[in-house]
Amino acid sequence: MSLVTATIKRDLIIAARNPGEWLNPLMFFLMVLALFPLAVDPDPKFLSKIAAGVVWVAALLATLLSLDALFKADVEDGTLEQWLASGESLYAMALGKVFVHWCISGLPLTLVAPLLALMMNLPDDAYAALFFSLLLGTPILSLLGAVGAALTAGVRSGGLLLSLVILPLYIPILIFGASAVYHAGIGMEYAGQLGFLASFLCISMTLTPFAVAGALKLNLSR
Amino acid sequence: MFFDSFAEFIAMGKHGFYVWLCYGITALVIIANILAPIRQRKKLFEQQARLQRREKKNASEA
Amino acid sequence: MWEALKRLYHRMGSPKWFYEISARWLPWFAIPAALCLIVGTVWGLAFAPADYQQGNSFRIIYIHVPAAILAQGAYAMMAIAGGIFLIWRMKMAAWVAAAIAPIGASFCFLALITGAIWGKPTWGTWWVWDARLTSMLLLLFLYFGVMALQKAMETDDTSAKAGAILSLVGLVNIPIIKYSVEWWNTLHQPATLKLTEESTMAMEMLIPLLIMIVGFYLLFATLIFMRTRNEVLWHERKKSWVKKLIEAEK
Amino acid sequence: MTRSAPVDESKWFTTHCDLSAHDVSCERDDRILFENLSFTVKKGDLIQLAGPNGAGKTTLLRLMAGLNQDFDGEVRWYDENIQSCFQDYARQRLYIGHLSAIKKVLTPLENLRWFVSSWPEVSEDALWQALEEVTLAGYEDIPCQQLSAGQQRRVALARLLVTPTPLWILDEPFTALDKAGVAWLEALLALHVNRGGSVLITSHHALSDIPALRQIELGVQK
Numbered sequence: 001m002s003l004v005t006a007t008i009k010r011d012l013i014i015a016a017r018n019p020g021e022w023l024n025p026l027m028f029f030l031m032v033l034a035l036f037p038l039a040v041d042p043d044p045k046f047l048s049k050i051a052a053g054v055v056w057v058a059a060l061l062a063t064l065l066s067l068d069a070l071f072k073a074d075v076e077d078g079t080l081e082q083w084l085a086s087g088e089s090l091y092a093m094a095l096g097k098v099f100v101h102w103c104i105s106g107l108p109l110t111l112v113a114p115l116l117a118l119m120m121n122l123p124d125d126a127y128a129a130l131f132f133s134l135l136l137g138t139p140i141l142s143l144l145g146a147v148g149a150a151l152t153a154g155v156r157s158g159g160l161l162l163s164l165v166i167l168p169l170y171i172p173i174l175i176f177g178a179s180a181v182y183h184a185g186i187g188m189e190y191a192g193q194l195g196f197l198a199s200f201l202c203i204s205m206t207l208t209p210f211a212v213a214g215a216l217k218l219n220l221s222r
Numbered sequence: 223m224f225f226d227s228f229a230e231f232i233a234m235g236k237h238g239f240y241v242w243l244c245y246g247i248t249a250l251v252i253i254a255n256i257l258a259p260i261r262q263r264k265k266l267f268e269q270q271a272r273l274q275r276r277e278k279k280n281a282s283e284a
Numbered sequence: 285m286w287e288a289l290k291r292l293y294h295r296m297g298s299p300k301w302f303y304e305i306s307a308r309w310l311p312w313f314a315i316p317a318a319l320c321l322i323v324g325t326v327w328g329l330a331f332a333p334a335d336y337q338q339g340n341s342f343r344i345i346y347i348h349v350p351a352a353i354l355a356q357g358a359y360a361m362m363a364i365a366g367g368i369f370l371i372w373r374m375k376m377a378a379w380v381a382a383a384i385a386p387i388g389a390s391f392c393f394l395a396l397i398t399g400a401i402w403g404k405p406t407w408g409t410w411w412v413w414d415a416r417l418t419s420m421l422l423l424l425f426l427y428f429g430v431m432a433l434q435k436a437m438e439t440d441d442t443s444a445k446a447g448a449i450l451s452l453v454g455l456v457n458i459p460i461i462k463y464s465v466e467w468w469n470t471l472h473q474p475a476t477l478k479l480t481e482e483s484t485m486a487m488e489m490l491i492p493l494l495i496m497i498v499g500f501y502l503l504f505a506t507l508i509f510m511r512t513r514n515e516v517l518w519h520e521r522k523k524s525w526v527k528k529l530i531e532a533e534k
Numbered sequence: 535m536t537r538s539a540p541v542d543e544s545k546w547f548t549t550h551c552d553l554s555a556h557d558v559s560c561e562r563d564d565r566i567l568f569e570n571l572s573f574t575v576k577k578g579d580l581i582q583l584a585g586p587n588g589a590g591k592t593t594l595l596r597l598m599a600g601l602n603q604d605f606d607g608e609v610r611w612y613d614e615n616i617q618s619c620f621q622d623y624a625r626q627r628l629y630i631g632h633l634s635a636i637k638k639v640l641t642p643l644e645n646l647r648w649f650v651s652s653w654p655e656v657s658e659d660a661l662w663q664a665l666e667e668v669t670l671a672g673y674e675d676i677p678c679q680q681l682s683a684g685q686q687r688r689v690a691l692a693r694l695l696v697t698p699t700p701l702w703i704l705d706e707p708f709t710a711l712d713k714a715g716v717a718w719l720e721a722l723l724a725l726h727v728n729r730g731g732s733v734l735i736t737s738h739h740a741l742s743d744i745p746a747l748r749q750i751e752l753g754v755q756k
Contacts, residue, residue, distance in 0.1 A: 081629075152433070171465070175467070175468045
């Protein structure tokens, strides 16, 4: 077993023993969703109109919340040093870490989102679009987020900096993800938006690991 | 000259406020952009000169 | 030709050479910049005719458009300089990138604020989620991200590298962001009046605009020179040529 | 803590150590740490880097391990720059930094399993034996956060017993060990050198008992 697969396995075990790691984003997701009817308007018609956007914004923020810890522990306890010492490609390692991150943040969000969307009175036709847009979109959030997390891993109180660095990069995904759900809800075609998300996923899967690998090396020079 | 009088030039139809506000802010930003590196440079020179004086003093004492 | 370029490249890598040559070049940028800006402003404010639709508020174009063009160009330049630093380890490139960031951010801020002020007489509100303004706002966030990241890093080397990586990631993203924002905008507001109409612009209106664009570019170059010179002095402060320079100043 | 059975030398290494530094110079924050340093690490060598704090011991160790490329000069493994044969080199040397890369929620066994994942030939049995030898028998299934600092250090050092690499690069390995632990590690270093291995080590601990010892003095230069 190579170090990459061993690391994936190890991180999944750690997540299983630290349920907070994947439960916190979910709780956050639920809480943000609950805020909108309370703060704006609980009228079902109004909720169903904003549901697509709100669910997507909440999912994005929940992912952001979980990103800060992505590389921090590995930098601080010397794990990163061992990755580099092993001679295995940091590119593969970055992909592995992102995969684990998606498994414990994006995947649960995708699975739970349709349930919570019920509370937001999402139109019936939009559930498939919600599920597929999140399925394609959340891995991109993890990939782009990993760049920011790697860049700020060595910075004390890097959480706010991470949001500043990452949020502008998230805009296209938010726009297309939310619009796919919205258009499905009013009975329009949404394959185009999903197509955009899919192609963006391919691009970011090939390119971001380079940036993550480069950024991780910066944390070694300390 | 497009305008007939100076007062008209200042008034810019009904849009004088917006136009002059824009040009004023722009002037401020440009001036700030020019002054910032000049001040930065001055500070750098003063700071390094002070360091050099201290080094010289330490060298003569030792 | 190729040889000459190569020689220039290697000399550009030498901070001392840059510091000396830039002192001689600086007036050749600064003076034309001032001339262009003054001529362009006077022409644009006093001599160009008013727009038949927007009236005199249209004169804001003479700063809004050049600032917007430069804000985007500056980001690309910063990212390319960062890339040169990452690939060829040329320190000068990192210093140029660090010098560009605050200048680009301030032009971006200018484009935003003039756009908002222009919006009031044109649309009736200070802020409209127009495609150009929105993508300008996101560009400003990108600048802030790069600057904050550079500041947060502990050593000169890591801050330069981190800034370079982030600005390259941002550069790849800018077209995607722009495209998505424009698409989103046409979807939600099909009939907005655009701030700037590219196609039909009278000659008397266009010429001062071109003069202003040239002026802004020259100003930008001047500011980069000034800031990069400071970066050179700071990073080379322990070298003997800088020490001599500082001694001579007193 | 004594070695239970002598190791069969012929099985232990596939190759011997031949690591050399050529005119290595390093500068940090405008301060020269060392200049034009040349030395070789061959079969049976035990080299201790000595010098006061801040003399650049860890920096030298890391660049010999290939973790740091920001220096002048060259480090070679069998007459080839280590960066151009890094995969090969990484399999022949073991690097343990002063950060131990131990994950606190995992058990010693799980941590060790991750450490050796780059060496598929290491058997599960060997891991159990190694933990027994570092006196952690009975602690295999207890999360590392319940172990003391010294015990955690031993988990990291248990790698020395299982990974079949001729070259060990160790940064302050005696930290947090008790008297028995120190004696055990000293004996292990002596054994490793005797069976044809090589060690490059930084330590404030005097390693006088081992005859093969050579010291490289790094001073704080002006």
